[in-house]
Each structure stands twice: as structure tokens, then as C-alpha cells.
Amino acid sequence: MSILRKALTTAAMTVALMAATGAHAETKRIALVVKALGIGFFEAANKGAEEAAKELGDVEIIYTGPTDTTAEGQIEVINSLIAQGVDAIAISANDPDAVAPALQKAMERDITVISWDSGVAKEGRQMHLNPSSSALIGNTIIKLAADHMPEGGDVAILSATSTSTNQNIWIEEATKVLPNYPGVNLVATVYGDDLADKSYREAQGLIATYPNLKAIIAPTTVGILAASQAVTDAGKIGAINVTGLGLPSEMAGAVASGATKSFAIWNPIDLGYAATMLAYNISNGAKAEPGASIPMGRMGAATLDDNNEAAMSDPFTYDASNIEQFKSIF
């Protein structure tokens, strides 16, 4: 930016401030920080953010993140965003605590900080948008399995890493609702570390260890795919149903082969859209405090709880009837 342009911008801002019309002289730059670049889910969230930007008109989306899912990588990204002087950061964190100090630094410089999808510790953000409520997801993943095993039976959970914030909360909620599903017997929880090969081996291990296994619940996209492949290779299609959370574009093959009868996910497009709307509104003066209701465009309004957290909507179930329609979207 040349000195002249800088001076002009400053002048424009001053004029705008003096005019005090409330109109925005500059476009809002909202950074969508994701766990890692190259994950389908986050690419879809970016689509939603762009949709919100188009709707709002005066918003520029900066879609960024590290190349692998590390907190260190995200801290670097956050620091560079602070240096660029963005207006708002909406982050899906790799570690709730590790990124908090960098985000606090951003807030000290009047940058609006919200977290979405995977949360940040309370002191590191103004609010957190959960894609759904953890209780609802926990219930949904058990229900998905129960729906296809009327006589009941053994189920096992194949998670991401043993320290993944999201997965651990969902599994905790899932165990809470188990008594509501009398036939469903949870026999094991194993961790595939979101690696295709380790998840595949863990699924094989479950198949070998529990002969009466009726369903594998994988609340992670890498895990559900690997488990579907393991069940297919073991010739157990029909005997073991793989379900959980996955992306339609990735799960189309598993649904077609019958290894997966149904699975759920919220709409990442909606999530990116809602996060952008919230970041925009808070940056424009909406107060993020317990009890507050902040509008998020076509998704309604987010009502904050005591921890300044809000839930967007219910997860959505995908099966053979609608997978064709959604697989090209995300």
C-alpha cells in the first residue's frame, strides 16, 4: 500500500467517523481460520462464508489455516492475521488452550474473535458457535446405529485421536443417552487418530474382537470411511453397519455398497455462513454476552449460554435417498 493510498484511506476513515452515519467506509475483512487446508468440510464452510459475504456486500473473506492440523501452525496463521490487521477472526481450533494467548493478543488489538466447530477456551474468544449441540450429536450417532438394528446388539465407537475435543464431548453425550436405547450395547471405544491406515486396523480389530458387533459408530470423516472399507473388505456388509459423521461426497461409495446405511452431518456450508454472519455482527457492535441473541442471516439467531456458546442447528441425516443430491455439494 502506497503512502498516498494509506493517507487517503485514513482520510476516508476520518470523514466516515466524523460523518457518524454508521455506514462502513471500508469492507470488513473476516478471516476464516480452519484446522488445516485441504479438508473437504472446511472447503465447504468457506463456500458458506463466501455466500454470507455476497449477501452482506461489504465483506472480504480470508480463508486460511495451516497445512497440517497443529496448534503451532494455527498460531503462526493468527499472528500473521494480526499483522495484516483483519477485522475479525473466526477459528476452528486444533487445541482449545494453545491458540488462546494468540487470540487474546488479537482481541487486544480490537479484532473480533469467535470460534466455531472446534472451540477455543473461554478467555480466547468472544463467543463460540457449535454446529449443533453436543447433546444432540451424541444422541444422533447412537440413534443412527439403533435405527438399523431393531433387535439390538453390540456397537463400538471408532473415534479420531484420544485428545480430540469434539469427538470426546460427543462420545460423552452418546454414553449419557445409551439408557434410552435398551438394545444397544456399547462394547468399546477405539481411536484411529484420523489416519486412514490406523482407523482401518482399529476397525479390523473391532470386527475380530466382537463377533456380535452390529454397528461401528465413527464420529469422524476419516474414521467412517476407513471403517466402511474395512467392513467391505471383511465381507461383513449387511452384518455390520458403519455409521457416524461423514461428508456426503466422501461417503457416496460406502452408501452405494451398503456398508453404511445412513450417516449424519450438519451442513458445513451453513456453518461457515453462520460463523461469518456472527463475526460480522459482533464486529459491528453486537454484544457477545450470556443471554444475548445475535442474528445469523437465514440461519435465524444464535442465543448465547453462560459460556458464551451457541448452537446452530440439528445434524442432518443422509442416506441412499438423498446422497446423490448432496454428494456434489460437499
Place this chain on the structure above:
Amino acid sequence: MTSFLKSREALLALAILVLLAMIASRFPAFVEPASLANVFNDTAPLMILALGQMVVILTKCIDLSVAANLALSGMVAALLNGMGVPLPLILLIVLALGAALGAVNGLLVWKVGIPSIVVTLGTMTIFRGIIFLMTDGAWVNAHQMSDEFKALPRHVILGLPVMAWVAVVVIALFAVFLTRTPLGRSFYAVGGNPHAAVYTGLDVGRTQAIAFVISGTLAALTGYLWVARYAVAYVDIAGGFELDVVAACVIGGIAIAGGAGTVGGAVLGALFLGVIKNALPVVGISPFWQLAISGSAIILAVAFNARQGRKAGRIILKSAEAGA
């Protein structure tokens, strides 16, 4: 015979048997032939990569880019498949690509003289970056791959899937190549004593570059097998797998300082890790302990290596020896 029994390979084989016995006591079905065949098949990629890595380590280098090469080659294979290229042609193109990627490493080590750990640390990131540029981070999923493409590594011949047979063929070729050919022996010579190798007319840099090409080609072969087996290709596949490969070599007694190591050692080292990886899910050990157990096995193996490899040393001054 007695020298074989004292050899590292025999001890490692014994360790694997003890491991299997321990696992069998908790989960007897693990040692059934079908299950063991499955473990061998699952370990095939690790064995193939470990042999490639072994050749590189023999020449005093290290190739950290194998997993990234695997991911890039696998992605190219999946994309070519999506364009309708026939499978034999895909394999040829991918193997050539892997060799070329290996040659990049090799030339940088040979002609530019950068230490191999730095070169491959760089290319490791570059290769994964290239995948990202090619795909914009999109995944290639099962329904986007042809059935033929996915079926080849799974096709069973004489009780073992093709993927396992590929490993068997590679092991056999390497056993002959490293012990019976001038080039195979030159890897040992170059790593064992580079200065002496130069005097015998061996080009150290060129030999190292060839080792990288071999490692790259095998990584590409594994890339296809991996992508076809797990029926998914994306930027992060086999993330961190290069460390498993190096660990397999280290456990197998391939001297990290170069010049020493056997095909049998590398294969057994890979199998040792493979047995642990496959057994941990079924023996019911807490996942929180799994990483610690794998790690301890590696350290134990290296410690053992260091003790065995220590030269006795010649005593020059008896009095000084006593004093110290």
C-alpha cells in the same frame, strides 16, 4: 548355524515369536493363519518402503520424503484412474514419477551437496504441497475410483492378496540385488567407508543418488497400493509414515551411520512394528498406552543395536586403561 543363531535377525525373529505368544495368550485368534496372513498383508507397504529406505541409509543418507512421495504418487494414480487411463499405464507412469521424485532428492544430495536430511525434509513438504496444488485439497473417494483400480491389491492368489505378493517379490529381488550385484555391494561400500570407496573407483554421490531413485520408485509403488487398498486419496494420507519406515530399519539393525544391514533385518523390523500395530487394537490395551509402547520398542531396539555395534576397542596402554 551358531553364527546365525547369534545374529540380529534370529534375535529379532525370536522377539517377534515371543510377541506373538504374548498376544496369543490374550487373544488366541490373532495367531490363526488367516489373521497372520492379514498382518503380513497389512505390513506389506511398510516392508517395501523399509527396503527402499534401507538402501538409502546404507549409503549414509536418509529419505524422509518417502511418505510424501507415496501420497503424491498415490494421488496421481487416483487422478489418472479418474481420467480413464488403463491400469498398466497408470502403474508405469506412477513408477516413473516416483523415480523422478527420488532423483530430485538424489541430485540435490549428489550435485548440490546438501545433507540428505535437509533435502528430504524440504521435498517432503514440497511433495505434499504439490498434491494440494493439484487437487485444491479435494479428496478422491471410493466411488470416484474404478473397480479394477481398487481390486488389484485385494485380488487373492494362493491365499495371499496381491499386495502381500508384491512385498514378497520386492524382498526376493532385494535379497539378490544387495548381495549378488556390483551395484548392490557398492551401497555397502559407499556407506561403510566413503573414502575407501572413492579409491576403489566408486562415485559416492552417484551411488547415493541411485539409492534415492530406488527409494522413490518403491514409494510410488506403495502409493498405488495404499490408495487402492484404503480407497481414498488426499493430501495427508500416510502422514508421519516416514518415521515408521525409519523405525522399521532401525529396529531391523540397519546402522544409521551407514554401511551395515540386511534385507532380512529390514523385513523383520517392519514385521515387528506391523505385529504391534495390528495387535494393539485387539489386545485391549488403552489407546493412551499404544504410542508409548511403540516408542519404547524402538528405543529398546536402538539401545540394543548400540551395545551390539560397539567395537571392543584396542587397549594401547594397559596402565592408562586401569587408571580410567
